[in-house]
Amino acid sequence: MSSLSLAYRSLRRRKVRTALTVSGIVTGVALILVLFSLTAGASTQTNGLVRSLSPAQITVTNSTRPSFPGGTGTGGFPGGGGSGFGGGGGFGGFFGTSETVSQSLADQIGNITGVYAATPQLSVTGYVGGSNAFVYGIDPSTYSEVTGGLNIVSGAMLSSSTIDQVVLGQTLAQSLNATVGSTVTIGQNSTGGDAFAVVGIYTAANSFEERSAYVPLASAQSLSGDAGKVTDIYVKANNPSYVSTIASEITSSIPGVNAVTAASSTLSASSLSGTLTTFFTVIGLVALLAGGFGVINTMIISTTERTREIGTLRAIGAKKGQVLRLFISEAFLIGLIGGAAGVLVGVVVALLLPSFTGAASATGFGGRGVGGLFGGALTPTLTPEVVLLSLCLGIVVGVLGGLYPAWRASRLDPVEALRHV
């Protein structure tokens, strides 16, 4: 009969009280686990997301359009203020674009000193093969130079200026059952549209970025009726250290545009996720602290109730250390049970969470914008480290909560303790 099995017996004897004490730890551990997994998910995903949202060093947009990530970091990029969106409920079922700038600005910016190249892009929403998706019109002659290009896994990139070609994201291609050589229709609604030959398939860091199609700029402009207009101009500098200088020169010399640098986007996004992490961690720690006080409380009641039992143990020859170990074992068990149950609850919550928030990320408002960012940020990442750390936290809180009551129990004078009624 070890201290642990003795401890287990006395916990079992007071099932309700044990359950209540344990539930305090369960709450804290579950909360911490979800928060750990969320913030782990958030920091890995926001950085990737920001990089993929801002493929170039500088992104020039119409200044009336909120730029990502804007003041709060969650501004609607790229379609938040767009003319074609139906709001939070998803696509409006028609082609739409955001606020635009003139395509000719790309050449103008390309001539600024220190600019290596500039490439225009028109982002529109529409139907590809009957599924709603993002359609990007790009200039294949400069796109890859500036942004690094798409990661083509099958077929080829668009060949320069040829109309009616499309490169599909892998997820979209799979859902359409399309391969290189297939033909898909792209249009304003799920039934009509023009036929485009699939020339390539690309992959991206996450599947929602693969739910898009790249077509030549002119095709996108004719589909949306935005001749001569683009939504974004991506700019690459000769030298990365010129980036901020060039960005400010663009905004000062060209009225009505915004120039956002990738570094500033990443910075605000990571400071946002840093703030979230701190906030969540504080909540979780407060919950665990409350759980810890629950353990202290219960254990003090328990040792007081069992004063005579402790006196008996000491009288029949238990040393102070053995009494101490007995009660620390109880606290350890409370922590272990609470930690394990907390991990279970936390894992279930973490697994269920994307089904509440994930809908927004897949089809909801903005797609790549607000929903995209939050969809990404709220995708929990369950790693063995996160699970183990949460379990250990539960045990640590239990044992710490038990230290003082156990010490008190071990210090009882056996004569006094035996007299206790």
Place this chain on the structure above:
Amino acid sequence: MSETNAQAAIVQTVAISKQYKGGRIHVESRRGEGKDRIRLVPALNGIDMTVGKGEIIGIIGPSGSGKTTLLNMIGGLDRPSHGKVLVDNVDLSTFNDDQLADYRLRKIGFIFQFYNLIPTLTALENVELPMNLAGVPKQEQENHAYELLRTVGLESRVGHMPVEMSGGEQQRVAVARALANNPLVILGDEPTGDLDSKSAEALMDLIVSLRKDRKMTFVLVTHDPLVVVECDRVYSIRDGKILRTQTKAENKKIIGDERSMLSKLY
């Protein structure tokens, strides 16, 4: 008394005294309330007592006379302010706390008025507990505990929890537990105090047979005539001093008188 048992004396108290800080020995002021803390209250005042091997010794006296304090001194639960307790010719005052705990574990068996079994453990596990604390191998613990429960007539109760047993049965489990590490002496604080007379008689029969079969030594604090008649010697304590010592024959006479007196009263 001590002359006749000097050779085989296993417990000896030499002029032991004990002072408590004011009030602490009284139940009603146990929490140390009041301002008379510094005042020393004498609990024992120069007790000389000798216990020989295989004896059953009784300690009687009114409440607060120091009976339990004396028992606790012998049991290593409490230390005298003056004088010394020798057990097996070893002075307990040389022991530190852990050594005293070890002394209680291996040399002393305790039985209490309210049995004090561990409520979460079965009868068998309660008897195993002292062996467990002493590091006896598991199988040996179980065999020995079973054998002890058979000795006290409870082999059919090994798997029962304390709440499932009568007071008399619980007290016999407590005796088996006290015997677990084969102690030098078993100390009982009012062992029959919570038992009906039938159970009390059965317990005393058990104690007498353990003395006979195992040469086990008992020191029993009691009020109970049923216990007193079985004692080889009885120390009568009052105000922390030994008032007198009675032999078995004297006790039988006194108790016989008391019984006849009581029978006249009722």
